[in-house]
Every structure is written in C-alpha cells, then in structure tokens.
Amino acid sequence: MSNLAPLDLTAFSDKAVILVVDDQPINIQIIYQILGDDYKVLMATSGEQAIKVCLDSMPDLILMDVVMPIQDGLETCRLMKAQDTIADIPVIFVTAGQQQQDEDACWQAGAVDFLQKPVNANTLRNRVKAHLTLKKQADLLRSLAFMDGLTGVYNRRYFDQFLNKQLAVCKRQSSPLALLLIDIDHFKLYNDHLGHLAGDDALRRVAQAMSSCCLRPNDLVARYGGEEFVVVLPDTDSQGAVVLAQKILTTINELKIPHPATPLRLVSISIGIAMATPHNGYSVEITARADQQMYITKKNGRNGFSIEHNIS
Numbered sequence: 001m002s003n004l005a006p007l008d009l010t011a012f013s014d015k016a017v018i019l020v021v022d023d024q025p026i027n028i029q030i031i032y033q034i035l036g037d038d039y040k041v042l043m044a045t046s047g048e049q050a051i052k053v054c055l056d057s058m059p060d061l062i063l064m065d066v067v068m069p070i071q072d073g074l075e076t077c078r079l080m081k082a083q084d085t086i087a088d089i090p091v092i093f094v095t096a097g098q099q100q101q102d103e104d105a106c107w108q109a110g111a112v113d114f115l116q117k118p119v120n121a122n123t124l125r126n127r128v129k130a131h132l133t134l135k136k137q138a139d140l141l142r143s144l145a146f147m148d149g150l151t152g153v154y155n156r157r158y159f160d161q162f163l164n165k166q167l168a169v170c171k172r173q174s175s176p177l178a179l180l181l182i183d184i185d186h187f188k189l190y191n192d193h194l195g196h197l198a199g200d201d202a203l204r205r206v207a208q209a210m211s212s213c214c215l216r217p218n219d220l221v222a223r224y225g226g227e228e229f230v231v232v233l234p235d236t237d238s239q240g241a242v243v244l245a246q247k248i249l250t251t252i253n254e255l256k257i258p259h260p261a262t263p264l265r266l267v268s269i270s271i272g273i274a275m276a277t278p279h280n281g282y283s284v285e286i287t288a289r290a291d292q293q294m295y296i297t298k299k300n301g302r303n304g305f306s307i308e309h310n311i312s
C-alpha cells in the first residue's frame, strides 16, 4: 500500500511520472521518445537503482525489462511488492519472451501487464494510459477510505494500522518512535460561543497547520476523534519529539484564531508525548501513555506539552 504518503488529492492533476528500467540505455531512449511528451520519464539501468528511484520519487507506473544482469526484472518486481511504501506502484514488464511460462513468471512476480519487445508505440501509449487511469482511481479510493472528511488528515482507522506497522518497523531497527496526542483547549466553549460551523473551520485550520509542521515522509497526522489529533513520528527520539511539539505549539499560536473563552483569547492546544523504545519494549500502550501526558498538560494550564519521564 503506498499509503504512507501524505494525502494530496491535487496530485492527481499533475503530469504522471513513469520509471523505465532497462540495462540497455537505448531501450530507455526508445520508450522516452514515445512517452516523453506526455509524461515525466525517470530511468534506471539496474533493479537496485530502480528500487532506490521508487523510494525517492514514487513514480506512478514502472515499465521494466525482464532480463537484466545481477538482479533481473522479476526479482526486482518481487522486492518492490514486498515493500509497503512502493508495493502499489503498477509494474508493466517489457519482455522479449514469447512463451507461456515467460508470461506466467511476469504475473507471478506481481506485474499488472506486459508488453512484447520491440514495443509497438501505439500499444505502449494505450497500455500506459489505461494503467495510469486505474492507478489514479485506486489511489483516490484508498485516500478517501483513510481520510478524515472534515479535516483532510488521515482518520483513526488509518492511524491504528499505521502505528502498528511503524512500531514493528522501529522495533526491527531498534529505533525510537514518538507519539504526540493533541487536544484543542476548551473546544466545547469555542463551539458554544461561535457555533459548530466555526468549530469545524477551526478544526480544519488546526489540522492543516499541524500537517505543515511534519515534514518527513513517514510522519503522520491523524484525527483521533472529535477535537483530538495524533502525530506519529517514526525514527524520532524524545528530543526530536519535543522540538516538533514546540514547533506545532508555535504554529498554532501563530494562527491567532480568536477564542472568546480562553485566557489568551486564542485557540491553543495541549500535547502529550510518549515514546516507544527498546527500553519499554515498544509497548502498544503508547497512545494511552500520551493521553496521560496530555492530561498533565491540561492540569498545568494548557497551551503546552508534557513528556513522560524514564525514557531512554
């Protein structure tokens, strides 16, 4: 699932990006001449390089040669399908193989289609167009299923899946993961004074401002429920989490959304931070622990953060 990327529905109107993988640059050149006017074409001359380009640039579609030295196209495709972040990028094999077993091998490796070499320009254009349309539709559906309709950030369902997956990844790598639970202060009073529509608008603005603070590709902002949000920061230690909490607090303060019933007369937030580390066994209780810290922030006067002690 390429679901780790931030939701960006405007991306669907951009020029699609196609990665062409072939150990013979002349073959890449031929495809470039056919597709270069309509798409952004990236190239890789080995399977290893192709995976790196995918992780860096997240192309929309891959055209892959089957026979390549060291790591052939079939093996490269299998490795791509085993990596969550790039597994959903469709792979079309470009193959000289004519036998049924050659075709079967392409399907088994996870291809969505294949084309015969030498490529027919018209067939190539139409296959690419058809698969890009399918990919865009699938991306859109997936985004909608995991998106919070009001705020445009991820929803609770997606957060649950993402957190479990990232805890497993961080555990494997012995790297820390930070979780911030964020609650808007006195939001009931905000709604009571200004009405629910204004409340909805404030929620949207706060959510978008929080998203703008989280810049790493694996950072996640989700609506946890009501006026509560979560931020998941894989591979981030407690110092990093504190830096981000301060950045989010400043960004929300700078929005200067008037709040008629808080001491500051502005919308503010309270943050609780908890860590998952080798020290605490990557406990799945991390959200509950962040919640406890968030309540400490509330008790301490709101518009701030609190982080648990005894973390390493």
Ligand SMILES: Nc1nc2c(ncn2[C@@H]2O[C@H](COP(=O)(O)OP(=O)(O)OP(=O)(O)O)[C@@H](O)[C@H]2O)c(=O)[nH]1
Binding pocket: 150, 183, 184, 185, 186, 187, 188, 189, 191, 195, 196, 197, 198, 199, 200, 203, 225, 226, 227, 298, 302
């Ligand atoms: N406008 C709007 N309000 C919401 C939404 N979801 C939850 N709320 C409101 O958020 C408010 C949360 O209130 P409380 O849990 O009492 O907390 P609070 O007023 O923020 O007070 P503290 O958390 O103690 O600072 C309730 O009034 C909910 O109705 C929403 O989608 N839109």
